Amino acid sequence: MKLGLVGYGFGGRVFHAPFIHAAEGVDIAGVVARSADKIAQLAKDLPGVPVYSSLAEMAAAGEVEMVTITTPPETHKALTLEAIELGLHVVCDKPIAPTYPDAAEMVEAAKAKGVLLNAFHNRRWDTDFRTLKSVVESGRLGDIRAIHNRLDADDWATLEAGPGGGLLRDHGSHFIDQMLFLLGPAAAVDAKLDYMDLPQGTTDVSYAVHVRHQSGQHSYITGSKVNYYNEREFRAYGSLGTYVGHGTDVQARMVMAGHMPADDPAGWGIEPKEAWGTLHTEGNAELVSSVQSKIQDLYTQFAQAAQSGGPGPVPATGALHTMRVLDAAREASRTGQTVLLD
The missing domain is CATH 3.30.360.10 (Dihydrodipicolinate Reductase; domain 2)
Known part of the structure; x- marks a missing residue:
């Protein structure tokens, strides 16, 4: 499976690229990066891998089947929805969205488009x-x-x-x-x-x-x-x-x-x-x-699921529940009351 890396900051460089490289059945086929320092770092770390200025440009090149969103949290929702609309399978770094309703919108979009959406809860593999x-x-x-x-x-x-x-x-x-x-x-x-x-x-x-x-x-x-x-x-x-x-x-x-x-x-x-x-x-x-x-098992299993139609190692439905608990924690802290979940 050909994977595109969206973002090459500290997280993309340290917590994604090394484990994607070690995963079975996955190759990094492109990276979205804009700043000169990140492009220079990419030339050193991933020589020969194409660098694109946007997700749309990378998708238009036709080289990737799935992407990982590693950009700052406030960009996760918009970029994930863009990738889904382009028909790409998505691993989105945590938190996948600002709030539970945002995450639910992303899950529904993936279902409607028939693509796989998983969260990068890599610390399940710590x-x-x-x-x-x-x-x-x-x-x-x-x-x-x-x-x-x-x-x-x-x-x-x-x-x-x-x-x-x-x-x-x-x-x-x-x-x-x-x-x-x-x-x-x-x-x-x-x-x-x-x-x-x-x-x-x-x-x-x-x-x-x-x-x-x-x-x-x-x-x-x-x-x-x-x-x-x-x-x-x-x-x-x-x-x-x-x-x-x-x-x-x-x-x-x-x-x-x-x-x-x-x-x-x-x-x-x-x-x-x-x-x-x-x-x-x-x-x-x-x-x-x-x-x-091995954290790389997350990517191995995700690529297998994208090919077989399985749910993947960290299905977005599970990430939805995590988002609900995060929202509940903020509500409980604000009100001083226990928040009950159904």
Whole structure:
């Protein structure tokens, strides 16, 4: 399958292109970029790949069958609808739209056109999350009562400022999606968002979201970027014990250090022993070895689904529910009331 990359900023260059290159059955056949610095970077990173000034120009060249939208969040809806109208299958970075109604419009457009729309919730493939998932599904924790999912980052520079951005829409959408993927749909949402007045506008800079799932289980998702502290933690409480994992995902660390997933497929996506989590049970605490996970599998599975007519690895219908929970969290924080979901 021939894929077009729309945008080549930090996300496109670091979190998309390396994993597309490592995926099976996918080739980058074009990139939409306009600034001189990005075009120069493309000549270095992807020599010989055509560069276009717009999505329409790339589609008119007839070289791509599907696209990935990696541009800033406020552009996702318009570009996705344009790609759908052009008959292209779409992977849209998170959040796929500003609000749930916007996302629903995109899903309906894809259905009407008969193309596949998936969300880039790549953190379902984070190695630390996949290890947590394997522990939960093994039954060694017994009945799951609650899971805490936390990321504190001393990282003012990457805060997406302004009313269209904010931390909840940024990595909050990933971590809420992880919990919905693991524990199932939400039944009720409580939340507290903290805001700051920045030059770009009022922005949520930290969040605490409590989701009661239809299963009766609970998840607590918290994050910040302005508290001068770094910590990534999963904490899962069950009837038979507790699992605790720390550290950021090894795949993100490796890519940002310049390592490419295609260079070492067999050794990719495995946490070093010092980053393994611990399973605490009565009278015992044992390290849990990291499972292997590969973000490139998202693109491999998407290309297969585009050819076979399947739903894809992250169907937009699931992304719709994530958007509904994000909207509910903002509403719950604004009103101080629990928001019930049907």
